[in-house]
Amino acid sequence: MSSDLVPLPDPKVPMWRRCAALGIDFFLIGLLCVALGANGVTLLFVFMISWLATRVFVVSKNQGQSLGGWAFDIRVVDSQFNRTPRLLELTKRETVMGLGAALFLMGLGGLTSGNAGILLLMLPIVIDGGAVLFDTSRHPQTVHDRIGQTIVIGSRRGYSLDLKIRYLIDKVKREMK
Incomplete structure (x- = not known):
């Protein structure tokens, strides 16, 4: 039985690394x-142009990694063919995520002690990321992952910032004893 589908890779990425x-x-x-x-x-306008430039064009040229993805050894791949997504899939994915992130930034900028209603602008990004909590598949997907038909996997290529921070924390703990 032959199939044109490529099996999904094993490295599952924890949600905290995706958030970081x-x-x-x-x-x-x-x-x-x-x-x-x-x-x-x-x-x-400025946020969306910058977001799409860094999260679509850079990712397509950098083997599925943005700067944050490179720092934490994660990459975006097409969920069906296990390759770097095409520009159309990345654009669909990042337009949804970018609008949520732009609203989040506007919410942060407009937050004052008497204006708690502005927190509603942060709701779209919370809902988008919260979809992972209810996804029981091997590679949980957020809403923008489903729209772009992508998954996020671990990569050997990157800076491993999380491991370097953990090493420094362990070193500080050892020095304090």
Whole structure:
């Protein structure tokens, strides 16, 4: 029995590593938006252009890894063929994620003690990531992963930032004893 489907690789990525990689990308793009003094519609425009540039074009040229993905040894692959997704799949995936992240950034920027309703802008990214909690498959997918027909897997290529931080923490603990 032959099949054109390639079996999925084994390395499952913990959700905290995915969040940390997303956080690095979000922080760098958010920093650019703040440095440019963008707000409102300008913020959305600058953020989405930057987001798509780094999370679509860089990922397509860098074997499925953004800067955050490279830092934590994770990559995005097509869920069916186990290869770097094409531009269309990456664009669909990152448009959904980018809009949620842009709303999250607007929510952070507008948060004051008397304006707690702005927290509702953070809801789309929480719902998107929360879908993983109810996915019992071998490689749980977020909403944007399902839309783009992608999965996130571990990679041998990267900086291994999580391992380096763990090593430093262990070293500090040993020195304190």
